[in-house]
Amino acid sequence: AQTVTQSQPEMSVQEAETVTLSCTYDTSESNYYLFWYKQPPSRQMILVIRQEAYKQQNATENRFSVNFQKAAKSFSLKISDSQLGDTAMYFCAFMKYYNTGNQFYFGTGTSLTVIP
Amino acid sequence: DADVTQTPRNRITKTGKRIMLECSQTKGHDRMYWYRQDPGLGLRLIYYSFDVKDINKGEISDGYSVSRQAQAKFSLSLESAIPNQTALYFCATSDPDITDEQFFGPGTRLTVL
Numbered sequence: 001a002q003t004v005t006q007s008q009p010e011m012s013v014q015e016a017e018t019v020t021l022s023c024t025y026d027t028s029e030s031n032y033y034l035f036w037y038k039q040p041p042s043r044q045m046i047l048v049i050r051q052e053a054y055k056q057q058n059a060t061e062n063r064f065s066v067n068f069q070k071a072a073k074s075f076s077l078k079i080s081d082s083q084l085g086d087t088a089m090y091f092c093a094f095m096k097y098y099n100t101g102n103q104f105y106f107g108t109g110t111s112l113t114v115i116p
Numbered sequence: 117d118a119d120v121t122q123t124p125r126n127r128i129t130k131t132g133k134r135i136m137l138e139c140s141q142t143k144g145h146d147r148m149y150w151y152r153q154d155p156g157l158g159l160r161l162i163y164y165s166f167d168v169k170d171i172n173k174g175e176i177s178d179g180y181s182v183s184r185q186a187q188a189k190f191s192l193s194l195e196s197a198i199p200n201q202t203a204l205y206f207c208a209t210s211d212p213d214i215t216d217e218q219f220f221g222p223g224t225r226l227t228v229l
Contacts, residue, residue, distance in 0.1 A: 044220065
């Protein structure tokens with residue numbers, strides 16, 4: 001079974017500063033996908049960034065970037081120039097393909113608070 | 117209009133009652149999922165369906181059943197609700213031919229007294 005671990009239940013960061021959220025996963029697969037989802041107080045799940053395991057280059061989306069270390073099975077999210085709207089729960093997710101389709105596994109989440 | 121909708125958004129019910137949560141999508145995706153979210157546990161997969169004729173159990177299917185009435189509709193039922201089914205429930209869709217992303221509904225907060 002795949003497991004996804006987020007070891008930081010809560011974090012805080014000053015507005016405009018940089019913060020890194022950690023995620024590790026356990027799998028024997030070589031081809032898979034990794035995601036970070038954001039859940040603001042509205043509780044809507046929003047995709048932040050995705051990374052294909054076969055790509056060595058780290059994904060970036062504006063102020064969001066990842067540090068993907070495949071050998072270490074680590075997938076951290078860096079948020080630069082933090083904004084108040086970044087306050088949310090962040091979930092790391094792992095996806096693999098089966099013969100019949102795909103399946104997602106989520107971490108337990110990190111609650112991020114951006115302090116004015 | 118939202119691509120993935122869930123009804124109701126909030127529901128309070130009593131132990132032993134039958135409850136149905138509904139999910140509709142206008143994205144045209146074949147794949148639909150039901151998750152529950154509990155504090156400290158993240159999202160856990162209850163059931164998933166890769167097309168109208170395909171239903172699969174997820175990690176925590178006990179106490180739940182589903183119905184895929186059409187490509188656009190996927191309902192989750194609690195036949196006899198119990199208090200530990202109090203949680204936030206999410207429906208999601210995906211289309212792997214376009215992207216691997218899952219698109220989530222707004223969630224249903226269910227409280228079982």
